[in-house]
Amino acid sequence: MVAVVTGAGSGIGKQTAVQLAEDGAKVVLAGRTKSKIDQAADEINEGLGQPAAVSFQADVTKEEDVKSLAQFIQQTFGDLHVLVNNAGTSGKSSIMDMEDSEWDRIQNTNLKSVFLVSKTLGRLMMNGEETTDRAIVNVASLSGHKAGAKIPHYSSSKAAVINFSRSLALEFAPYGIRVNSVSPGFAETPLTEEGLKNKRFEEAIQRNTALSRVGKPEEIARVITFAASKEASYMTGSDLLVDGGWLIT
Numbered sequence: 228m229v230a231v232v233t234g235a236g237s238g239i240g241k242q243t244a245v246q247l248a249e250d251g252a253k254v255v256l257a258g259r260t261k262s263k264i265d266q267a268a269d270e271i272n273e274g275l276g277q278p279a280a281v282s283f284q285a286d287v288t289k290e291e292d293v294k295s296l297a298q299f300i301q302q303t304f305g306d307l308h309v310l311v312n313n314a315g316t317s318g319k320s321s322i323m324d325m326e327d328s329e330w331d332r333i334q335n336t337n338l339k340s341v342f343l344v345s346k347t348l349g350r351l352m353m354n355g356e357e358t359t360d361r362a363i364v365n366v367a368s369l370s371g372h373k374a375g376a377k378i379p380h381y382s383s384s385k386a387a388v389i390n391f392s393r394s395l396a397l398e399f400a401p402y403g404i405r406v407n408s409v410s411p412g413f414a415e416t417p418l419t420e421e422g423l424k425n426k427r428f429e430e431a432i433q434r435n436t437a438l439s440r441v442g443k444p445e446e447i448a449r450v451i452t453f454a455a456s457k458e459a460s461y462m463t464g465s466d467l468l469v470d471g472g473w474l475i476t
């Protein structure tokens with residue numbers, strides 16, 4: 228099995244790549260910062276004691292980079308079974324204070340990238356042998372299900388990822404490609420590191436989460452790898468909320 232994870236140099240993406248490799252996949256770690264994806268791939272290969280991971284530098288907001296990634300996969304493996312669109316970023320601003328460029332930065336990184344990568348790598352997945360289960364998992368967010376203070380660009384991009392995934396699921400089903408999204412709640416990663424330094428913020432998360440704690444990247448990754456696996460062979464067009472019970476409190 229061949230898998231690609233975008234934004235695989237840290238956090239949830241890195242843990243997803245680790246678990247896919249442990250489950251027997253050849254994994255391409257795609258990301259913007261070369262040193263991060265190189266190090267993550269090295270760690271995976273050292274941990275497994277065999278070469279299962281390779282890195283490929285790509286900015287997923289740039290079509291030429293995404294096409295190069297597709298070419299690399301085609302030439303190296305000749306096929307693709309699993310795509311995890313995980314790359315994403317966040318920011319904080321009210322609507323009235325937000326510059327257009329900040330709106331575009333978030334929408335391009337979180338939403339346009341999912342369209343670009345799914346379209347380009349999806350073509351590769353469609354051309355493969357029909358015998359194996361193929362899957363795309365898009366990483367959305369709890370914020371795609373509710374409003375959040377000063378993250379209108381982030382929450383709208385993630386709501387769109389959830390619904391884009393449903394459209395993609397419909398369009399790709401005839402090709403045997405399942406598409407689902409996973410919506411993490413609050414997990415401890417470089418993305419949330421700054422916020423979690425604030426004790427009051429961490430306490431608020433504990434108060435607002437039924438399980439009274441922040442999630443670990445590996446707890447999110449396990450749900451992503453489930454959605455990507457043939458254990459989930461009858462699931463497409465679904466969103467899996469992994470939020471420690473935030474939405475129910």
Ligand SMILES: NC(=O)c1ccc[n+]([C@@H]2O[C@H](COP(=O)([O-])OP(=O)(O)OC[C@H]3O[C@@H](n4cnc5c(N)ncnc54)[C@H](OP(=O)(O)O)[C@@H]3O)[C@@H](O)[C@H]2O)c1
Nearest residue numbers: 234237238239259260286287314315368411413414416418
């Ligand atoms: N942590 C949470 O609480 C949480 C909650 C809900 C949803 N999520 C979602 O989970 C996903 C992973 O986030 P994380 O928490 O694991 O944070 P993270 O460690 O910051 O991971 C995000 C990764 O995406 C990469 N990336 C960003 N822009 C990119 C681009 N244009 N091209 C290629 N790679 C790019 C980053 O690499 P560079 O640093 O090299 O740019 C980084 O490695 C994101 O989609 C995020 O929105 C996270």
